[in-house]
Amino acid sequence: MLKPDRLRDLLTQSIAYFQQNPGQLILQFDNGNLKLTGANSLSFEYHYDLEVIATDFPYHPDVLFVPILNFVRIEQSELLHNPANQSKITFEIEPNNHKTYDIYIKIPLTERVIVKEQEGEFTAKHGNEPQPTEWIPLERWRLYHFDQLIFDSQAQTNDDY
Numbered sequence: 001m002l003k004p005d006r007l008r009d010l011l012t013q014s015i016a017y018f019q020q021n022p023g024q025l026i027l028q029f030d031n032g033n034l035k036l037t038g039a040n041s042l043s044f045e046y047h048y049d050l051e052v053i054a055t056d057f058p059y060h061p062d063v064l065f066v067p068i069l070n071f072v073r074i075e076q077s078e079l080l081h082n083p084a085n086q087s088k089i090t091f092e093i094e095p096n097n098h099k100t101y102d103i104y105i106k107i108p109l110t111e112r113v114i115v116k117e118q119e120g121e122f123t124a125k126h127g128n129e130p131q132p133t134e135w136i137p138l139e140r141w142r143l144y145h146f147d148q149l150i151f152d153s154q155a156q157t158n159d160d161y
Contacts, residue, residue, distance in 0.1 A: 001029070002126050003109050004050055007071050014067040014138075014153050017058060026053040030106070042115040042122065052105040061093055061103055062143050063151045068105065070138040075129055076109055 004027045011025060012018045018025045032048035054064055072079050072089070079085045085108075094102040112127035143151040 001046055001048070001111055003075050003111055004029070006075065007050070007052070007068070010067055010071050011064070015063060016155070024055045024057070026055070027051065028053065041117070044113055044115070046111040046113065048109055050107045050109050052107065054101075054103040056096060056100045057103050058100050059151055060143065060145070061101060064103055064105070066141055066143070067138065068107070072107065076107070077129065079108070
């Protein structure tokens with residue numbers, strides 16, 4: 001499965017806290033199953049819930065949700081565009097004190113695996129998600145509370161926020 005590593009890379013690049021504390025970002029898989037077609041090929045889909053756990057997170061939860069939603073927009077767009085799926089991302093937040101949170105986010109994901117046989121050998125390749133051309137990757141973003149800047153994704157450290 002490739003999407004969890006892509007999300008980890010995005011969160012680590014976007015949020016300096018995870019660069020400095022990689023053990024505070026935990027990714028787990030739950031409720032996994034394979035969708036099989038019964039066709040001649042062995043191609044299949046992974047279906048699973050990715051649990052994103054951020055422990056002792058020192059920022060407002062929006063700092064975590066914005067890059068996750070950007071990931072979903074690119075990697076699992078039907079969660080945004082299909083009204084039946086728009087509330088399938090779930091979360092729980094536990095305040096530890098007045099400064100940090102433990103945040104649990106569950107994202108239902110799928111990944112297509114295309115299996116081909118040639119001369120008795122099998123190869124497996126993950127299929128890409130369709131990408132609407134108007135989507136632009138999120139390179140920099142800022143979070144404001146009213147008029148006060150509380151997070152900048154390109155700041156060296158966000159200790160001041």
